[in-house]
Amino acid sequence: MTETPVVHIVDDDDAMRHSLEWLLKPLGLEVKTYASAASFLSNHDRDRVACLVTDVRMPGMSGLELHEALAKAGSTMPVIVITGHGDVPMAVRAMRAGAIDFIEKPLNNQLLIERIHEALRLARARRDEAGQIAPIRARFSALTAREREVACLVAAGRQNKMIAHELGISLKTVEIHRHNAMDKMGATTGADLARMLTLAGAI
Known part of the structure; x- marks a missing residue:
């Protein structure tokens, strides 16, 4: 049975979380929403094929800080950063940290859907590759x-x-x-x- 991929939405704006959930669920995707980076970090399943869509400006840990923390922890989950306050330095910082895209609000729904599908394809490829690496390393050892x-x-x-x-x-x-x-x-x-x-x- 094929595992349903997960889209994690991290945004302190209730209306934005509900809007994205409404947009994505009809596509057959499992959507999980979080009001803060801390909530996401303590609750997400690391083993699922998934991507993260995170707002930049949030109370506590920002979206960019969340992304950088995941990268530092060795996560390969693809990240899409969204913001209503976009500027070049933020975009550069997000892309340097490995984000696959940086999208400004108001969101272009079709563009976001395309990027999410791209992110989930990448997540699946990364997991498949990781599944090959462990036995190869064991044999090399x-x-x-x-x-x-x-x-x-x-x-x-x-x-x-x-x-x-x-x-x-x-x-x-x-x-x-x-x-x-x-x-x-x-x-x-x-x-x-x-x-x-x-x-x-x-x-």
């Missing part, structure tokens, strides 16, 4: 220190002879470590191994 060295050099495009020279070991030893590393990683080619190690952040 299971390699011996020498197998890791050889694997990284293979992924970088080095030939066996070059690896042997660089590491000061015999060609036969390189071949053995290469075979073992490829087998343990489940890689069939050097390019396949490079993709895995790139995803895992090993190279």
Whole structure:
């Protein structure tokens, strides 16, 4: 069964929260609303495919501060920032923090819907990628220190002879470590191994 994606709305304006909920629910999206950044931080489900639509100016933590706090905590949830007081410095700050868009009120409903769908596609892609990364990292961790060295050099495009020279070991030893590393990683080619190690952040 396909999981219904969630759109989190954080805005201290009751009318805006209700308006966005009314706009988005008929699209088959689950909508959760919060009157403050603190309420969102203490209640949202981190494991769902979701995006965040947040106002900038709110009592307590602002929308931009909320976004920056999520980024600092390692969240990959796509964020759309909205405001009735837009200016260039705010836009720059939001985009530098990784927001996928910065939209001024009054909102263009069609534009917002398009951006939300884009954000949810990105959220799904990020979760799928994260699901691949954990097992790849586990397999990489299971390699011996020498197998890791050889694997990284293979992924970088080095030939066996070059690896042997660089590491000061015999060609036969390189071949053995290469075979073992490829087998343990489940890689069939050097390019396949490079993709895995790139995803895992090993190279």
